[in-house]
Each structure stands twice: as C-alpha cells, then as structure tokens.
Amino acid sequence: MTPAPFPAARMRRLRRTNALREMVQENGLSTRDLIWPVFIRDGEGIEEPISSLPGVNRLSLDRLMPAAEKAHRLGIPAICLFPYTDASLRTETCEEAWNPENLTNRAIRALKAEFPELMVMTDIALDPYNANGHDGFVVNGEIVNDETVNALVKMGLAQAEAGADILGPSDMMDGRIGALRLALEEVGHRDVAILSYAAKFASAFYGPFRDAVGASGRLVGDKATYQINPANASEALACVARDLSEGADMVMVKPGMPYLDICRAVKDRFARPTFAYQVSGEYAMLMAAAQNGWLDGDKVMLESMMAFKRAGCDGVLTYFAPRIAAALHGQG
Incomplete structure (x- = not known):
C-alpha cells in the first residue's frame, strides 16, 4: 500500500512523543524471549572468567545454583548447559558424552530438583568430549555420520533421563533428529522437546565459545563437511525442512545477527517456533x-535483541x- 502524498502523510507524526512511538511499535521484547547459555565445570566455589567472553564465567555446580535462581527470579524461562570437560575425560570414543553421571547430567538433576519450573536445555554434540574437538567421531580424518548419530542418541537419552526439558542437537549430522525422536518415543520420553540447530553455519564467529568449552586447541581441521556454507540460503532452508519433518519441535539459526535473513526466511516459510543463537563472537564484539567506549553497551544489546x-x-x-532481563525490569 502506498502512503498518501506529503503533506497528507507525515511519517513523523507518529514519532513525535514517546507515548506515540510506543503505541505503534511493531515488535516487543520480554524476558520470555530469552534462553541463557551457561558454561559449567567440575569443582567447588569456581567462577572462572573466560577471557574472550568478558563477563561470562565457567561455573561449578554450587555456583550454578544461585545463578539459576537469579535467572529464574528475573523471569528467564530457560538456561542451556555447556560443559567444560576435564582433559582426562576427552577421548576419541567420547563415552563420557552419555555417562549418566557426567557433569551435564548431574547439573540437570540438581537444577530440576531445586527449580522445577525453570526449563533446562542441553547441547547434543560430541565436541566437549572428543579428543579431536569435532562434533562427531573422526575416523581416518573423516567425520563419520551414522556412527556419530548412534552416539548422539545415547547422549540425548541420558540427558532426557536426567530430566532435561529441551534437547538441542547442535552437531549437524544427517538424520539425527529422526533417530533421536524415535528413540525418545520408544523409551517413554514423549514430552521432551527438541530444539534443533537446523541451520548452523560453518562460521568464524564461534571462536570464543570453543575457548569456553576447551575445544579450541583440540580441533583438527574445520567443520565445513557438516556445517552449512555461509553462502548458502536455500541449503539452510532445506535443512530446516528436513529437521521439522523428522520431528523437531523448534528450530534454530546459528549464528544470529549475520544471518537475520535466514531467520526471516525460516519463519515465513515454515511458521514454526524459530530461535537464533547470538553466538560468542557476536557477544564478544559488542x-x-x-x-572501549565505542558503543553504548546497553543500547546495542537491546537493539540487537x-x-x-x-x-x-x-x-x-x-x-x-x-x-537484558534486569534492564527490562528496570534494574539496569
């Protein structure tokens, strides 16, 4: 629709006061829109700063609990756990990934016991447990798909058994959503949701995250054989369609801000719950x-959301x- 010509249409009329601007605002932000990624590690009394992620710490489980309580009090509905695994537990066979007593599974049980209404999301990929730093098994230099899927299913079932509300397969192996959904149904975990990293790109924005989980120095080669080429939009949409057809309840685009066109296309095409991950590199840049005083941190944080x-x-x-939650509650 074409607006009336000037001066009948003066677009600035509705920008004149804050009340008018708020009245016609098209989009809003609330705490319900937030999932908080949290890095955890073994030990006690640990709040370990991550140099490439200013303001973000690795937390031992005793420090995770008050952090989760604060998040819950602020109205954040979900946290997502990412483990920093001790080097002695990183192997080429990755069996720690589905150990019922691994760090992530212990954290899930502790959180659900203390804060049953706080949703706990997990990460499903082998890189925190893999001596090679990859999301899948490495055999003769190749990241093998089907063997990895079998391992990811075992990992997801262990997390579901621990009480996870949302499973987040971030590995980008073919067929893993269907295999995981079938396995969950077979063992009775029918209500566990899957938020698939359906459009995860082979991005250079992940560096600080790999520092946070201790994978940076272990990664041999790159992840281009299983993550999406950043140049490809149609391929990303095909991956989303596949994961939804296999039983994903929600889908994610990762990274976030450089891929807003993909977010829009996914929502328009599929009309299903669509999430983005504002990844470590995006956060670190802001x-x-x-x-350095180059940007107003609070303003760009909220503008990016x-x-x-x-x-x-x-x-x-x-x-x-x-x-963000504190700012929305006027506690900035």
Whole structure:
C-alpha cells in the first residue's frame, strides 16, 4: 500500500512523543524471549572468567545454583548447559558424552530438583568430549555420520533421563533428529522437546565459545563437511525442512545477527517456533566495543535483541540474558 502524498502523510507524526512511538511499535521484547547459555565445570566455589567472553564465567555446580535462581527470579524461562570437560575425560570414543553421571547430567538433576519450573536445555554434540574437538567421531580424518548419530542418541537419552526439558542437537549430522525422536518415543520420553540447530553455519564467529568449552586447541581441521556454507540460503532452508519433518519441535539459526535473513526466511516459510543463537563472537564484539567506549553497551544489546524479534525470532539464546532481563525490569 502506498502512503498518501506529503503533506497528507507525515511519517513523523507518529514519532513525535514517546507515548506515540510506543503505541505503534511493531515488535516487543520480554524476558520470555530469552534462553541463557551457561558454561559449567567440575569443582567447588569456581567462577572462572573466560577471557574472550568478558563477563561470562565457567561455573561449578554450587555456583550454578544461585545463578539459576537469579535467572529464574528475573523471569528467564530457560538456561542451556555447556560443559567444560576435564582433559582426562576427552577421548576419541567420547563415552563420557552419555555417562549418566557426567557433569551435564548431574547439573540437570540438581537444577530440576531445586527449580522445577525453570526449563533446562542441553547441547547434543560430541565436541566437549572428543579428543579431536569435532562434533562427531573422526575416523581416518573423516567425520563419520551414522556412527556419530548412534552416539548422539545415547547422549540425548541420558540427558532426557536426567530430566532435561529441551534437547538441542547442535552437531549437524544427517538424520539425527529422526533417530533421536524415535528413540525418545520408544523409551517413554514423549514430552521432551527438541530444539534443533537446523541451520548452523560453518562460521568464524564461534571462536570464543570453543575457548569456553576447551575445544579450541583440540580441533583438527574445520567443520565445513557438516556445517552449512555461509553462502548458502536455500541449503539452510532445506535443512530446516528436513529437521521439522523428522520431528523437531523448534528450530534454530546459528549464528544470529549475520544471518537475520535466514531467520526471516525460516519463519515465513515454515511458521514454526524459530530461535537464533547470538553466538560468542557476536557477544564478544559488542562487549569489546562497549568496553572501549565505542558503543553504548546497553543500547546495542537491546537493539540487537529487537533485530532478532523483527526478523521473526520467537526467542534468542544470548549471553546477555541476565542483563537484558534486569534492564527490562528496570534494574539496569
């Protein structure tokens, strides 16, 4: 529709006051839109700073609990656990990934016992447990698909048994959503949701995350044989369609801000719950600029969230989640 010509149409009329601007605002942000990624590690009394992620710490389980309580109090509906695994537990066979007593599974049980209404999301990929730093098994230099899928199913079932609400397969192996959904149904975990990393790109924005989980120095080669070429949009949509057809309840685009076009296309094409991950590199860039006084940190943090909402996202995984929630509650 074409607006009336000037001066009948003066677009600035509805920008004149804050009340008018808020009245006609097209998108909104609330704490319900947030999932908080949290890094955990073994030990006691540990809040270990991650140098490439300013303001983000690895937490031992005793420090995770008060952090989760604060998040829950602020109205953040879900946290997502990422383990920093001791080097002695990283092997080429990755059996620690489905150990019922591994760090992630112990954290799930502790969180659900203390905060049953707080949703716990997990990560399903082998890289925190893999001596080679890859999301899948490495055989003769190749990341093998089907053998990896079998391992991921065992990993997901262990997390579901521990009480996870949402499983997040981030590995990008072919067929893993269907295999995981079938296995969950067979053992009675019918209500466990799958938020698939359906459009995960082979991005350079993941560096600080790999530092956080201790995978940076172990990765041999790259992940281009299983993550999507950043140049490819149609392929990303095909991956989303496949994962939804195999039983994913929700889908994710990763990274976030450089891929808002993909977020919009996914929401428009499939009209299903669509999430984005504001990944470590995105967070680190904004934080570095704010710390240097080049940007207003709080304003760009909130503006970036509104960009996700405008692009059609139903929610965002972001390391800013506690700061955003506090700002929305006027506690900035």
